[in-house]
Amino acid sequence: MSNTLNHLLDRNVAWVDRKTADDPDFFRRMAEQQMPRYLWVSCSDSRITANDVLDLDPGEIFVHRNIANVVHSSDMNILSVLEFAIEGLKVEHVIVCGHYGCGGVRRALANERSAMVDHWLQPISMLYLKHRAVFDAIPDEAARIDRMCEINVEMQVRRIAATPIVEKAWARGQPLHLHGWIYALHDGLLRDLGPHLSAIEEREALPSIDHRVLHPAEAVSAIRRQALDAFSALEPCC
Numbered sequence: 001m002s003n004t005l006n007h008l009l010d011r012n013v014a015w016v017d018r019k020t021a022d023d024p025d026f027f028r029r030m031a032e033q034q035m036p037r038y039l040w041v042s043c044s045d046s047r048i049t050a051n052d053v054l055d056l057d058p059g060e061i062f063v064h065r066n067i068a069n070v071v072h073s074s075d076m077n078i079l080s081v082l083e084f085a086i087e088g089l090k091v092e093h094v095i096v097c098g099h100y101g102c103g104g105v106r107r108a109l110a111n112e113r114s115a116m117v118d119h120w121l122q123p124i125s126m127l128y129l130k131h132r133a134v135f136d137a138i139p140d141e142a143a144r145i146d147r148m149c150e151i152n153v154e155m156q157v158r159r160i161a162a163t164p165i166v167e168k169a170w171a172r173g174q175p176l177h178l179h180g181w182i183y184a185l186h187d188g189l190l191r192d193l194g195p196h197l198s199a200i201e202e203r204e205a206l207p208s209i210d211h212r213v214l215h216p217a218e219a220v221s222a223i224r225r226q227a228l229d230a231f232s233a234l235e236p237c238c
């Protein structure tokens with residue numbers, strides 16, 4: 001068996017051929033400048049790639065991914081991405097996108113303590129342990145994990161909203177909107193879970209994350225509404 005990856009390099013050439021056949025100037029434009037309006041923060045899971053699920057071209061979305069889309073206030077990686085996206089690229093929207101059935105969230109709920117990733121997942125496992133009775137009352141394991149996947153999205157949106165980078169942008173009047181979404185692997189659809197935050201006052205007005213855990217119906221109704229909207233948008237218009 002060959003130890004080269006020529007099959008991938010061949011696919012790259014075929015992709016370039018397709019792109020230039022459709023749009024001869026595509027790579028010239030890409031080489032000149034990127035002007036993404038969005039920053040995407042999602043899980044490293046191989047099944048959720050921003051450009052695919054949003055049907056966007058390269059250059060249209062700036063991306064950061066890690067296991068279970070966790071935002072650590074000491075993570076130089078995400079802070080550098082956030083700073084460059086907001087202050088350099090002037091993105092208008094930051095989207096935290098989790099996904100149902102997230103393996104990282106599953107591990108956090110299993111309360112493992114044996115690997116580096118368990119340190120990484122600690123914010124999720126800490127929230128789970130704090131509200132263990134609430135989560136464990138959900139009898140179906142997949143539903144329990146999915147519920148934490150939703151809560152995790154909101155927690156990470158709040159963590160981004162709490163960074164000095166975002167606070168400074170809002171303070172100087174830069175348009176910047178934070179969004180919490182979740183992706184369903186089984187149907188390919190995104191759901192807008194919220195919160196939507198565009199100012200420090202909106203962040204301060206949010207009920208606590210503990211409130212969100214204790215009142216799941218609010219989030220569930222939002223998910224159902226979004227799911228219905230998504231499905232109705234798929235109806236043929238004529």
Ligand SMILES: [Zn+2]
Nearest residue numbers: 043045102103
């Ligand atoms: Zn995941």
